[in-house]
Amino acid sequence: DVKVTQSSRYLVKRTGEKVFLECVQDMDHENMFWYRQDPGLGLRLIYFSYDVKMKEKGDIPEGYSVSREKKERFSLILESASTNQTSMYLCASSSRPYNEQFFGPGTRLTVL
Amino acid sequence: SQQGEEDPQALSIQEGENATMNCSYKTSINNLQWYRQNSGRGLVHLILIRSNEREKHSGRLRVTLDTSKKSSSLLITASRAADTASYFCATGSTDSWGKFQFGAGTQVVVTP
Numbered sequence: 001d002v003k004v005t006q007s008s009r010y011l012v013k014r015t016g017e018k019v020f021l022e023c024v025q026d027m028d029h030e031n032m033f034w035y036r037q038d039p040g041l042g043l044r045l046i047y048f049s050y051d052v053k054m055k056e057k058g059d060i061p062e063g064y065s066v067s068r069e070k071k072e073r074f075s076l077i078l079e080s081a082s083t084n085q086t087s088m089y090l091c092a093s094s095s096r097p098y099n100e101q102f103f104g105p106g107t108r109l110t111v112l
Numbered sequence: 113s114q115q116g117e118e119d120p121q122a123l124s125i126q127e128g129e130n131a132t133m134n135c136s137y138k139t140s141i142n143n144l145q146w147y148r149q150n151s152g153r154g155l156v157h158l159i160l161i162r163s164n165e166r167e168k169h170s171g172r173l174r175v176t177l178d179t180s181k182k183s184s185s186l187l188i189t190a191s192r193a194a195d196t197a198s199y200f201c202a203t204g205s206t207d208s209w210g211k212f213q214f215g216a217g218t219q220v221v222v223t224p
Contacts, residue, residue, distance in 0.1 A: 097210030
């Protein structure tokens, strides 16, 4: 059974902290994505990666960075967390561009 | 800006009834996908329809695509309480390689 896992289901951090969200997929997929989901706004793409060490900005990259050192792992970094980054964060992967995406269970991040 | 926009925002029906939701988008697409999200969970892929296809079926799901109107519809026939979820359309634009735009979703409640 294919799987995308995220390091935490729930996370509470303080303003100004550095936050790491980890995502791992076991399907040998080339493409990985980070989204944030907010009520009424749907999913918005933060960053995506189509190969190891490659990254592309999505629609809302400000305040975030990413790292992909290994094919199976894609990390989202909040350099200095702010309250407006409180959200549900979803990681996804796909075998090719435009193919179906497989999602992780999500991390609900609260920044106090 | 969001590429896909679902309509209606919310839908409440009884078991056995059909549920129809629509998605409109703005640019040329490679394909359009529908996903389901149960409360607080990740998204699950339901069906993919390519830009050169007009209709597709999968079990109780029927998807249509009208590229001239830039719209798609998802029909769930003979709904069940387990179909209660949010449904999202996602469009893969030919202008933005490999990126998908998700709408805000349609929240469907099926009552027994």
